[in-house]
Amino acid sequence: MKHILFISLTLALTVFLAVGCKEKTKEKTQITPNEAASVKTAADTKKIRVIFDTDANNELDDQHALAYLLFNGDVFEVVGVTVNATRGGGDVDSQYAEAFRVMQLCTLDGKIPLLKGANGIFSDIDPGNDSFDGADAVNFMIENSTKNQDEKTILLAVGKLTNVALALKKAPEMIPNVKVVWLGSNYPEPGEYNQENDTTALNYLLKTDVEFEMVTVRYGTPSGTAAVSVTQSEINETMPGKGPQALSPVEGRHGESFSTFGDYSINLFEHIDYHGDPPSRALFDMAAVAIVKNQAWAEKRKIPCPTLLSDGTWVEKPDNTRTITVWENFARDEIMTDFYDRLNNYVLAGKDAN
């Protein structure tokens, strides 16, 4: 009897443990709504991985785009900054010097890689050579676009497309790993500064399979980034002393020394032409960074990939199965409000910055 009782107790215990374990397993595999929400939040807050390619010394929008990017360290993982030379800002050394100034003013010089890219245009450069024009920037893009397999690295280009096209030509295996977001073109109208500085690079990229988005410029129209413009008085009122204090004064490209990006911004706006009524200046490149941060700040549409002719005009290809994305109709006020907010409440990019 004792023996039977012992067996019964053992069986009961076994069943109890088995059910208990099953319940425990069940608990672990079931995610409560709260847990699901926290998982979603973690995924949502994953930083956007960006390599920023800029003709930093052209006009004044590149500098504001770079500062805005570097002040959104909770949104962007800024893998590196690469420069290219367009005709308005001098050679690549001048472009590099201006990008370096901005990074000093953002206290991030030496903390985020800054590399020189191409002086020339895509069709004149052979990336198969050991030391080609733009090699430092191009090789950096290749090395840092192939490592991350989880999600695409954004090659955010706000100048000519030479460095990006050379990288994809040299290492086409990186194409599935990247998305190119380019500030350029007046599509569907012809012409535009970044486009004209290297039509061969743009043509090459259009013919690849790379995911490609064009953030339109459209001078003088309300539908392009041209609409994201500010007046000199607005800058004078909002920018003094904004941003972190540089470790030591930085000499600006027009002379004088500055300790904050806000003060340098005012100086840049003192040395630029204004357009329209009231006279204002567009922050084209900054708007491109903004719509990568928040896609709700503009409208996008997919189109069959068109062809660009050598005279800068577009030819529609309605039957093309390759599509690209066109960005237009930018929320000027929301973008500028966030820009100024980030000058006041910056979160510095870079691993060692925060």
Ligand SMILES: [Ca+2]
């Ligand atoms: Ca630019």
